[in-house]
Amino acid sequence: MAVFTEVSFGEAASLVSRLRIGELTTLTGITAGIENTNYFADTTEGRYVLTVFERLTFEQLPFYLHLMKHLARKGIAVPDPKADETGSILHTVQGKPAAVVDRLRGKHHMAPDVAHCASVGDMLARMHIAGQDFAMHQPNLRGLPWWEETVPVVLPHLDAAQAELISAELVFQQHVAASAQYLSLPRGPIHADLFRDNVMFEDDELTGFFDFYFAGMDTLLFDIAVCLNDWCIDLESGRLEDERAHAFVAAYDAVRPLGGAELRLLPAMLRAGALRFWISRLWDFHLPRDASMLKPHDPTHFERVLRERVDTPWHYARA
Numbered sequence: 001m002a003v004f005t006e007v008s009f010g011e012a013a014s015l016v017s018r019l020r021i022g023e024l025t026t027l028t029g030i031t032a033g034i035e036n037t038n039y040f041a042d043t044t045e046g047r048y049v050l051t052v053f054e055r056l057t058f059e060q061l062p063f064y065l066h067l068m069k070h071l072a073r074k075g076i077a078v079p080d081p082k083a084d085e086t087g088s089i090l091h092t093v094q095g096k097p098a099a100v101v102d103r104l105r106g107k108h109h110m111a112p113d114v115a116h117c118a119s120v121g122d123m124l125a126r127m128h129i130a131g132q133d134f135a136m137h138q139p140n141l142r143g144l145p146w147w148e149e150t151v152p153v154v155l156p157h158l159d160a161a162q163a164e165l166i167s168a169e170l171v172f173q174q175h176v177a178a179s180a181q182y183l184s185l186p187r188g189p190i191h192a193d194l195f196r197d198n199v200m201f202e203d204d205e206l207t208g209f210f211d212f213y214f215a216g217m218d219t220l221l222f223d224i225a226v227c228l229n230d231w232c233i234d235l236e237s238g239r240l241e242d243e244r245a246h247a248f249v250a251a252y253d254a255v256r257p258l259g260g261a262e263l264r265l266l267p268a269m270l271r272a273g274a275l276r277f278w279i280s281r282l283w284d285f286h287l288p289r290d291a292s293m294l295k296p297h298d299p300t301h302f303e304r305v306l307r308e309r310v311d312t313p314w315h316y317a318r319a
C-alpha cells in the first residue's frame with residue numbers, strides 16, 4: 001500500500017463535513033496504488049475516496065479534477081469530485097492538495113476477457129469524444145520531454161542490453177514525434193494510465209474509469225496503446241493477444257473510427273506506451289520515495305513488453 005500521508009479520522013471528518021456529504025463513519029487506508037495517498041471514506045450519505053496528492057501540485061490538479069467533472073457531466077462513468085461551500089473541488093490536507101470523489105462500485109477484472117476489453121474500448125472512445133470540448137489544457141506530464149529527462153537518470157541502473165534498448169527506443173520515439181503523420185494525429189485529454197486496476201466492473205458491467213492523475217493532452221492513439229499493452233496481453237510473455245486486442249480496437253473504432261495515420265502509427269504508439277511505463281517503473285524502483293507501505297511495480301515487465309512490440313509489430317485490420 002502507499003500511504004505516504006497519515007490522515008487522522010478527525011482531519012478527514014472535518015473535510016467531509018465541509019463538503020456536506022454526511023458525517024464520516026469509517027476511514028480506511030487503501031492497500032493499492034503507488035502515486036498518491038488514498039483512503040476509503042464512508043459517510044452517513046455515501047461512499048467516497050479521499051486522495052492526498054504526493055507529487056501533483058495545486059497548480060496541476062485543477063486540470064484533472066475539472067476533467068473528471070466535465071466527463072461526469074457528459075455521462076461518462078468517472079468519479080465526480082466533491083465541492084466545498086465555496087464551490088472549490090481542490091482541498092488541502094496537512095498542507096498538501098487533496099480531493100474527495102465518488103467511490104465507484106465493483107472491483108477490477110485482472111484477467112479480462114474479450115467482452116471486458118470491448119467494454120473498455122467502447123467507453124474509452126466515448127470518453128475521448130466527450131473530452132473534445134474540455135476547455136482546460138495541460139500536457140501529458142509523462143510524455144516525451146519527461147522520458148528525455150528521466151532516461152539519463154535511470155540509465156546508470158541498467159545493464160548494457162537494457163541501456164541499449166532504452167536509448168534506441170527513445171531515439172525512435174523522438175523521430176516518430178517529429179513526423180508529419182504523428183503531428184496529424186487527433187488529440188485531446190487522455191487518461192494515459194488506464195490499466196486494469198484503474199477500471200471497475202460490477203459483475204461484468206463496467207462501472208467506471210478512475211485515477212485520472214496522469215491525464216493530459218496527448219494523442220488519443222497513445223491512450224489506446226496504453227490500454228492494449230495492459231488489457232490485451234499475455235502477462236508472462238508480454239505478447240498482445242490478437243482476439244482481445246482486436247475486440248478492444250473494434251469496439252473503439254465503432255464509436256470513433258480511427259483515421260489512416262492512427263492505423264499506421266499504432267505499432268509505434270504501442271512501443272511508446274511500453275517505453276513510458278518501463279521508464280516510470282525503473283524510476284520508482286531505483287529512486288523510491290518514502291512511504292509507510294509501498295510495493296513498486298516490476299520494471300522488467302515493460303522491458304519484455306517493449307521488446308515484444310519492437311520484434312512483433314501489431315496492426316489493427318478492420319473486419
Ligand SMILES: Nc1ncnc2c1ncn2[C@@H]1O[C@H](COP(=O)(O)OP(=O)(O)O)[C@@H](O)[C@H]1O
Binds near residue numbers: 102210211
Ligand atoms: N474512485 C474510486 N472508486 C473506487 N475505488 C477507488 C477509487 N479511487 C481509488 N480506488 C481504490 O484505490 C486503489 C488505489 O487507487 P489509485 O488511484 O490506483 O492509487 P494511486 O493514485 O496511488 O495510483 C484502487 O486500486 C482502487 O481499489
Ligand SMILES: N[C@@H](CCOP(=O)(O)O)C(=O)O
Binds near residue numbers: 033195197198280297
Ligand atoms: N499503472 C502504472 C502505475 C501507476 O500507478 P497507478 O496505481 O496510479 O495505476 C504501472 O503499472 O506502472
